[in-house]
Amino acid sequence: MARSGRRPGESGAHERIAESAREAFGEQGFDGATIRGIATRAGVDPALVHHYFGTKQRLFLSVMSLPFDAAVLQAQLLGPGPEGVGERLVRFFLGLWDAQPGVRPILTGIVRSAMTGPDAAVLLRDFLGRQGLFRLVAAIAPDQPDFRAVLVGSHLIGLAMARYIVGMEPLASADAERVIAAMGPTIERYLTGDLGGDQAS
Amino acid sequence: MARSGRRPGESGAHERIAESAREAFGEQGFDGATIRGIATRAGVDPALVHHYFGTKQRLFLSVMSLPFDAAVLQAQLLGPGPEGVGERLVRFFLGLWDAQPGVRPILTGIVRSAMTGPDAAVLLRDFLGRQGLFRLVAAIAPDQPDFRAVLVGSHLIGLAMARYIVGMEPLASADAERVIAAMGPTIERYLTGDLGGDQAS
Numbered sequence: 001m002a003r004s005g006r007r008p009g010e011s012g013a014h015e016r017i018a019e020s021a022r023e024a025f026g027e028q029g030f031d032g033a034t035i036r037g038i039a040t041r042a043g044v045d046p047a048l049v050h051h052y053f054g055t056k057q058r059l060f061l062s063v064m065s066l067p068f069d070a071a072v073l074q075a076q077l078l079g080p081g082p083e084g085v086g087e088r089l090v091r092f093f094l095g096l097w098d099a100q101p102g103v104r105p106i107l108t109g110i111v112r113s114a115m116t117g118p119d120a121a122v123l124l125r126d127f128l129g130r131q132g133l134f135r136l137v138a139a140i141a142p143d144q145p146d147f148r149a150v151l152v153g154s155h156l157i158g159l160a161m162a163r164y165i166v167g168m169e170p171l172a173s174a175d176a177e178r179v180i181a182a183m184g185p186t187i188e189r190y191l192t193g194d195l196g197g198d199q200a201s
Numbered sequence: 202m203a204r205s206g207r208r209p210g211e212s213g214a215h216e217r218i219a220e221s222a223r224e225a226f227g228e229q230g231f232d233g234a235t236i237r238g239i240a241t242r243a244g245v246d247p248a249l250v251h252h253y254f255g256t257k258q259r260l261f262l263s264v265m266s267l268p269f270d271a272a273v274l275q276a277q278l279l280g281p282g283p284e285g286v287g288e289r290l291v292r293f294f295l296g297l298w299d300a301q302p303g304v305r306p307i308l309t310g311i312v313r314s315a316m317t318g319p320d321a322a323v324l325l326r327d328f329l330g331r332q333g334l335f336r337l338v339a340a341i342a343p344d345q346p347d348f349r350a351v352l353v354g355s356h357l358i359g360l361a362m363a364r365y366i367v368g369m370e371p372l373a374s375a376d377a378e379r380v381i382a383a384m385g386p387t388i389e390r391y392l393t394g395d396l397g398g399d400q401a402s
Contacts, residue, residue: 115312115366146371147379150369151372153363154359154363158362162351162358165316168354170348171348171351171352177398178398181397195379
């Protein structure tokens with residue numbers, strides 16, 4: 001992707017900074033990682049990090065994006081109709097963690113960052129909004145879309161934590177289809193079903 | 202609680218160390234907290250921390266225990282029969298976070314620790330086992346008790362993260378009864394229902 005303000009031949013530094021930032025956020029979380037530390041990993045001056053990416057928050061949002069298009073995903077999940085949407089969403093989510101080697105550190109960094117500091121809620125909310133969970137839910141929920149989105153998001157993040165980050169057995173090594181069969185109906189109910197109780201927020 | 206090897210008049214130091222350890226684990230997680238840092242907070246020599254509590258892992262398990270009796274809880278949750286057990290468990294879990302001022306830092310420390318280091322899985326598993334989730338599930342699950350326990354545990358931890366640690370709206374300020382109505386049936390299905398798919402592990 002071409003960027004204004006970037007001279008030819010600097011793309012190596014730009015990519016190294018992005019890579020170092022992903023590593024740092026993945027290992028240390030958003031609050032633990034520093035621009036200085038990221039610059040040192042990338043072998044550049046901290047000023048260059050600021051020049052390319054601005055603040056630490058902007059850097060995080062730039063480099064921690066996931067390789068899917070929210071509109072395409074929405075069409076895939078909702079195209080076959082509402083039935084089975086829970087299983088399709090869990091299958092997509094597990095595939096994201098399992099399939100591409102570069103994705104897991106990004107996801108781990110997002111989850112870990114969300115746990116470690118005061119800026120995390122803003123970042124996570126922005127991330128979920130941008131990446132489409134809130135939009136997806138709004139397109140299908142019969143009511144209470146924000147409440148449903150956070151129920152789904154928190155369950156998926158809890159799953160990721162147990163299966164991929166903490167590695168709790170037997171969930172960590174369970175076959176993906178077993179997890180999809182168990183969680184799919186729950187996610188579907190959170191998306192489209194009756195949530196009981198008083199529906200006022 | 203009386204302890205061998207402890208001289209009269211030292212109970213103040215013992216309690217200060219426990220308090221400092223809870224604070225440190227809550228803020229920094231298990232891997233981030235150090236015996237030295239905890240000793241400094243408590244105003245004692247690091248050797249005294251080791252003397253009272255042994256290793257950092259033993260210290261964590263000693264001080265991060267929650268104020269309930271697993272056997273009493275099990276009787277409360279299962280006494281009225283299996284129906285409604287999901288709602289009762291979610292109500293108990295929310296009450297744990299909401300009710301007592303000393304409990305939230307302990308729970309936050311447990312969840313945060315679980316995210317930040319390689320010893321976390323062992324600690325969390327030991328913790329859940331000791332505190333009774335695995336025992337509770339074993340007493341009620343028709344099959345696959347360990348898989349069910351981790352499904353329940355990961356969903357509850359995801360809820361805690363979204364509602365109490367990250368503070369994601371509208372879940373963070375939702376009325377407890379609304380959360381119980383939404384999540385109770387899911388937890389009940391994870392405990393006693395049909396999980397679909399192949400049930401072999």
